[in-house]
Amino acid sequence: MFNFRKSVATVMAAASLTGLLGIAPAQAQTLKVVMHSDLKILDPIWTTAYIVRNHGYLVWDTLFAMDEKFEVKPQMVDKWEVSPDKLTWTFTLRDGLEWHDGKPVTAEDCVASIKRWAAKDSMGQKLMGSVKSLDVVDAKTFKMTMTEPYGLVLESLGKPSSNVPFMMPARVAATDPNTQIKVEDVVGSGPFIFKRDEWKPGEKTVYVKNPKYKPRSEAPSGLAGGKVAKVDRVEWIWISDVQTQVGAIQNGEIDMIESPGHDLLPLLAKDKNISLVTTNPTGNQYTFRFNSTAKPFDNAKVRHAVFVAFAQDDFLKATIGDPKYYKVCKAPFICGTPLATDAGMADVLNGNAAKAKQLLTEAGYDGTPIVLMQSTDLQVLTNLAPVAKAQLERAGFKVDLVAMDWQTLVARRVKKDPPSQGGWHAFLTSWVAADILNPVMAGFFNASCDKAMFGWPCDATIEKFRDQFSKESDPAKQKAIVEALQKYWVDHPTHINVGQWYAPLARRNTVEGNMIAPVTVFWNVTKK
């Protein structure tokens, strides 16, 4: 009779022997990951979507990058110099940088890439406002000449989140910034190569290790340092259903889930083969955004009353639940980062409804219902608006909660119509901490009226502080400016930070080495 167990044992023994003798064929390591979204768009300059930013980090490289301690370090740049008058910055590229098509990376490519990025990104626009010219010196060197000293040159070029100043070949960077680059132009110089022929939107996106990539010699840290690809292939598998994602990782069909839903974390935590790892220690920040052009929020005192009425704990309990994954934090520039401070925040975010009521009376609030938009299809946002409604009503506001899907909200929030005619008063969203580390980077602090983000706050004092900050390079003075800004902003808020939260990634125990960084990146990751 055929003995199945014995046959299997024989085959296994033979397999181990060939392995010991070193004659087993090398097996390509493939990391299968479910990201937070499907990759539909390929151009990280055309959109600010985080999934496209993450795709960008695999394919393209950056001149500078932020490390784990929030310090900007050189990445593609070998050395740089600043003239004593701080008006000329000269950058020299590292040796051996090469595009995936085999052509060398040149200074001309970098100049074209910076220009395209700066045309789209708000921090880039601010930088270019102080740039007189950007010139190629030689194949590896380019020069940035300023009209006035600018304090955030390196911070801008090393911006960690959307839009990231990724370097692209000059012919690609020549694409109109408002037009998406072509699929065949997804050519970078980063540690992984995008497999155009295997990209099936809605199914999977494939990257293979770039064999010619020359990592920096420094140890990897955050988004900086040596980017060593330790797996041969990264596959982003798209599974839209969160429950199925969990089933797939439990069954070993995938190796990692970038952001499993908070309600499914207990289920994953019970599985011995799976670990939950928080790789982004700064996490995310929930934010309540005012439409500062619509009555009554055109009155700073009414906005301040909301600040006084809110308490972060309620928002965080209602959405995240487990205190392990949230933090009450009054600092708008994120607790645990260099610019975190509670300056001016003592009397706000304490849930003081009585004081808020008094402020509303003083401000002459006439009972206009607040049109509060609620996103109902994104689990991490859904419960925020009902909490806001309850806290606002406790303070004496009338609130009209309007439920809609996120895409409808996104379309409505750009409308400047009166709230009763299709416009809005407020909504809640979430920012990745890496996007809001200082007042120039943080889009909701932009108070330049029509040029500001939706909500369009118009405040010359805030703009003056942002300007001062952008021209200051001394960290101590930067912090002093932030403290002064914050004290003013509390009374004239453009938005309200309602708590910090974290989303761990789930990975099988065979996977290790995920970087501690604000973006999920795939260098240094190993799979046993």
Place this chain on the structure above:
Amino acid sequence: MLDFIVRRLIAIIPVLTVVAVFVFLMLRLTPGDPAAVIAGDNATSDQIDDIRRKLGLDEPIWTQFVIWISNMLQGNFGESFFFKKTVAELIAQRVEPTLALAVCTLVFAVTLSVPLGVLAAYRQGSMLDRVVMGFSVLGFSVPGFVIGYCLIYVFAIELGWLPVQGYIRIGVNFWAFLERMVLPSLTLSVGFIALISRITRASVLEVLNEDYIRTARAKGLSNRVVLMRHALRNAAVPILTVIGLGIAILIGGAVVTESVFGLPGLGRLTVEAVLSRDFPTIQTVILMFSVVYVVINLLIDISYTLFDPRIRY
């Protein structure tokens, strides 16, 4: 017959015209802006306006409609706002999983439900009849995604017999393809089996009371011959009608099933396109589903002639 087919095919034109106008207007009237979706969360109003202009969404609605229709008439279904791919390419990539799911479900459902329905009718009032009818009530009542999750838990996670999700193309590895089709087609066919078995039972019961069945029995024909040759054949028309109507259920069910089992088919493409307001993709997919629905029902009408010689077109 040829006349009938030509007339029915010509009748597709007004149907598609109405669908095209309806879908186009519905998408434009529904809140949501693809430019805002593309631009992402950190974009300013100016950036969104720029993208809107590039996509031609700043044109008046009637201009957009004329451009779309004239392109469609030239066989140009447009380019997805997001994927930088033509809609035709996107659909071509997604047809196979949906077609495979539909075929497996139909085969599975018909081969199981028709015999069950016939047996239930033949043994009316028996335990078998009650079980079949009980199952059909359950099949109607339990949502597809619940059945899907239960099957995943039992057969994939607990027993480890089948994969949880994913799709392997039929030409790449046939067995892997089959493995990945079992649970989704079983999930989708539950409602279908419930519907067809119930209708089959009712139709066969009705026929079994006809005089010609009594005559057939009086002639001494075996139960099998009476059931298969006389009863089922005469009961076939309503069963075929239900199968035809069931295609709509199949299309709707594919949306849920493909999401639960991670199948990259047309159902999921539709959901993703709707969520991101990818107008060219939604318009084309819905028109395509309409054509499929009309053509399948035409084929069902034609097939009536095979079962009922009294029907002539």
